[in-house]
Amino acid sequence: DQQVKQNSPSLSVQEGRISILNCDYTNSMFDYFLWYKKYPAEGPTFLISISSIKDKNEDGRFTVFLNKSAKHLSLHIVPSQPGDSAVYFCATLTQGGSEKLVFGKGTKLTVNP
Amino acid sequence: NAGVTQTPKFRILKIGQSMTLQCTQDMNHNYMYWYRQDPGMGLKLIYYSVGAGITDKGEVPNGYNVSRSTTEDFPLRLELAAPSQTSVYFCASREQTSGRRETQYFGPGTRLLVL
Numbered sequence: 342d343q344q345v346k347q348n349s350p351s352l353s354v355q356e357g358r359i360s361i362l363n364c365d366y367t368n369s370m371f372d373y374f375l376w377y378k379k380y381p382a383e384g385p386t387f388l389i390s391i392s393s394i395k396d397k398n399e400d401g402r403f404t405v406f407l408n409k410s411a412k413h414l415s416l417h418i419v420p421s422q423p424g425d426s427a428v429y430f431c432a433t434l435t436q437g438g439s440e441k442l443v444f445g446k447g448t449k450l451t452v453n454p
Numbered sequence: 455n456a457g458v459t460q461t462p463k464f465r466i467l468k469i470g471q472s473m474t475l476q477c478t479q480d481m482n483h484n485y486m487y488w489y490r491q492d493p494g495m496g497l498k499l500i501y502y503s504v505g506a507g508i509t510d511k512g513e514v515p516n517g518y519n520v521s522r523s524t525t526e527d528f529p530l531r532l533e534l535a536a537p538s539q540t541s542v543y544f545c546a547s548r549e550q551t552s553g554r555r556e557t558q559y560f561g562p563g564t565r566l567l568v569l
């Protein structure tokens with residue numbers, strides 16, 4: 342059973358428009374969430390994170406929104422650029438010192454010129 | 455600064471063969487992790503280490519072994535390769551801090567095919 346769910350395997354948007362990637366989680370004890378971006382033949386790279394004490398975190402074109410009551414978070418990319426085409430993973434950190442990442446299955450974003 | 459490096463990039467193994475996936479980081483990170491990513495799936499944790507000489511199992515440890523004799527190196531050993539171990543393997547590391555959630559830095563991955 343997945344603890345972190347990304348129900349859309351793929352998303353296609355036009356350059357300049359908004360990309361919205363969604364993620365749901367099952368455990369209300371999760372208190373920290375991250376988005377990783379992955380290009381083909383490369384390892385994931387950290388993009389942005391949010392703590393459960395916040396409902397929004399913004400970094401340039403990237404904004405993550407957290408809705409704790411719905412156990413839902415989303416990543417907004419505005420404006421989308423062709424270089425944003427990649428697989429985006431939602432992840433959470435387990436509790437405790439080892440802080441293991443639990444990943445969703447990922448959403449492949451394609452930004453068309 | 456190389457970050458996290460992994461070798462080899464790609465390997466084909468026959469069923470029953472063994473091999474070691476190498477992982478090295480030059481950031482002096484105490485925490486290191488091994489993940490596998492199967493097609494269409496997210497990354498799953500195999501083993502992790504919180505420092506030299508200390509390792510522990512993750513979500514999918516069966517069929518693998520690890521060791522951590524130095525801060526820099528965290529090799530992953532497959533003893534009897536099986537087709538189910540066909541996957542892409544990622545090593546990651548992070549700093550140890552108190553009270554702050556540190557980012558994990560990933561290597562480029564090793565693609566393994568077991569036939």
